[in-house]
Amino acid sequence: MRIRVIGAPMDLGADRRGVDIGPSAIRYAALNEQLRRLGYSVHDIGNIHIPQPESRPVGHPKLKYLEPIVQASEELADTVEQALQDGEFPLILGGDHSIALGSISGVASVHKNLGVIWVDAHADFNTEETTPSGNIHGMILAALSGLGNHKLTHIKGWAPKIKPENIVIVGARDLDNEEKALLRQHHVSVFTMSDIDHYGIFEVSKRAVEIAGRNGRPIHLSFDMDSIDPREAPGVGTPVRGGLSYREAHTAMEVLADSRQIVSMDIVEVNSILDHENSTARLAVELILSALGKKIL
Template identity: 75%
Template sequence: MHIRVIGAPIDLGADRRGVDIGPSAIRYAGLHDHLRALGHTVSDFGNIHVPQPESRPIGSPKLKYLDPIVEVSEELANVVTDALKSDQFPLILGGDHSMALGSISGVANVHKNLGIIWVDAHGDFNIEETSPSGNIHGMILAALVGQGNSRLTHIGGWAPKLNPENIVIVGARDLDPGEQELLRKHRVHVYTMSDVDRYGMSNIMSQAIEIAGRQDQPIHLSLDMDSLDPREAPGVGTPVRGGLSYREAHLAMEMVSDCKHMVSMDVVEVNSILDRENATALLAVELILSALGKKIL
């Protein structure tokens, strides 16, 4: 596989600073050498340009930094589309989860019937009327299915990008009340940590892959490092206790790799300011490798 690494150091979608260092931290953790050791060809696009929050007005408190997030999303979507049209696998490194608006829009430009496996402690299915914070990283999935502010929904000039019934959220454990209603209304498949506890990660991921990859449709994997328990991944912007274990996360990645439907991947929310000895970035690299074919035996 020819992998194009794309950095998206966006630090505009959340209140807590530090995730803009994430792409560099993941690269520093040996990403390229490890991918090449698996037999992949790797090229690095570098980072797309992202303005610093201090350089731009915050705008509406209900949609913080809307203008620059739209600008970044448009650029990232074009870069991801170009990678796919060049027969490359886009691996996008964040940055907060608002970057998935651009990464998934770029994939959807090429793959019109796209399935999503969204591994995250949060649903990211708020709109401005339901969001308690106004942080756009919590609105991305809703925007991709055409819900919310039109400037978010119409990245690239069209909407919706996704069918909500092709989306599977895995590992959720922190959902806002209005967000819960929207998820139910739009029939998004949500597997909470309670579901993981009851049925086991193997069963959950088998169902997730069957839903997202139905009729052999392509899958985009979006991995938020806060899906893991903070004991495993201390360097994230919005940690929530009771998350995935080390082996549960690896099993999820290994099963996505085995299904052979994944066409793109993003990894988000590595916050090096809050990390310990780059542990979360090192773990991110391990999980990327599992998703891209590394086996124990």
Template identity: 75%
Template sequence: MRIRVIGAPIDLGADRRGVDIGPRAIRYAGLNDQLHRLGHTVNDVGNLDVPLPENQPTGNPRLKYLEPITKLAEDLAHTVSDALAEQEFPLILGGDHSMALGSISGVASKHKNLGVIWVDAHADFNIESTTPSGNIHGMILAALAGLGEEQLVNVCGWAPKIDKNKIVILGARDLDEGEQRLLREQHIHVFTMSDIDRRGIATVMQQAIEIAGADNGPIHLSLDLDSLDPKEAPGVGTPVRGGLSYREAHFAMEMLAESARLVSMDVVEVNSILDRENATAQLAVELTLSALGKKIL
């Protein structure tokens, strides 16, 4: 596979600083060398330019940094669509999860029947009226589904980017009250940690692949490292206890690789300031390799 590595070091979508170092930390953990060893060709195009929060007005407190976030989304969407046009697999390194507005918009412009597996402790399905924080990284999946603030929803000039029936949230365990209501109203497929406890990761992941990849459709994986338990991934901005174990996360990635449906991938929310000896970035590399074909034997 030809892989285009794209850094999106955005630090505007969340309150806690540090995820802008994430792309550098993941590369430092050996991502490109490991992908080469797996047999892939790697074209690392570096990082997109992202302004610092200190140099930007916050704007609407319920939609913080809306203008620079949508600007990055447009830029990233074009970069991703260019990669696909050149037959390269886009692997986008964050940054906070607001960057997925751009990455998924770019993929969806080329794959009209795209499904999304959103592996995250949070659903990121708030809108302006439900958000308790005003942080846009918590609104991105709703915007991609066509809900919320017009400027977010209409990035790249069209909406929705994803059919709501092909969205799967996996590993959720920290949902806001208004967000819960929206998820129920929109009939979004959510597999909580309780579902995984009850049914096992193999059964849940198989169903997730069937939903997101319905009708033999392509799948985008958006992997937030806070989906894992903080014991495994300490370097994340919004840790929540009771997450995926090391083996559950790897097995989910291995199943996705075996499905042969994966066309693009985000790895987000690695916060090096909060990490221990770059352990979370190293884990991000390991999980990426599993999603892209690495096996135990």
């Protein structure tokens, strides 16, 4: 497989600064070298251009930095679409989770019946009517499902990008009340940390693939590092206690790799300012390798 590495240093979708350094931190943790050791061809095209928050007005308080996020999402969507058309696997490095608006829109332009596995402490299924913060990183899955502001839903000119019933959220443990109602209303599958405690990560991961990848449909994997417990991944934008353990995260990636249905991946929310000796970025690299087929034996 040929892998196209795309950096998306987005720092506009959330309040806490620092995730724009994430792509560099992940690369510094020897991502490309490790991928080549697995036998992959790596084509790293660097980062797309995303402006710093200081250079743009915040705009509407319920849709902070809407215009630059939309602009960056359009560019990222085109970049991801081109990678797939060139026969390469898009691996997108964030940045905050608002980059998934661009990455998934690009994949959905090629794979029309796309499934999404969203590994995250949060569901990111708010709209401008339900958001408590106005941070767009918390609206991305809803926007991709066609819900919310027209500028967010209609990246590349069409909506929805994914059907809600083709989405599986894994590891959720911090959901807003109105967001919960939207998730139920639109029949999004959500496996909370309580479900993982009850069923085990292996069974939950298998069920996630069965739902998102039903009838062999291609799957985009979107992995937020805050899905992992902060003791294992301290350098994230929005840490929440009680997350996935080191081995649970790897087991999930190994199950997804075995499905052979993952056609693209983004990994987000590495915040080097809050990290310890780049440990979260190193863990991100390990998880990428597991998702792309690395085995213990």
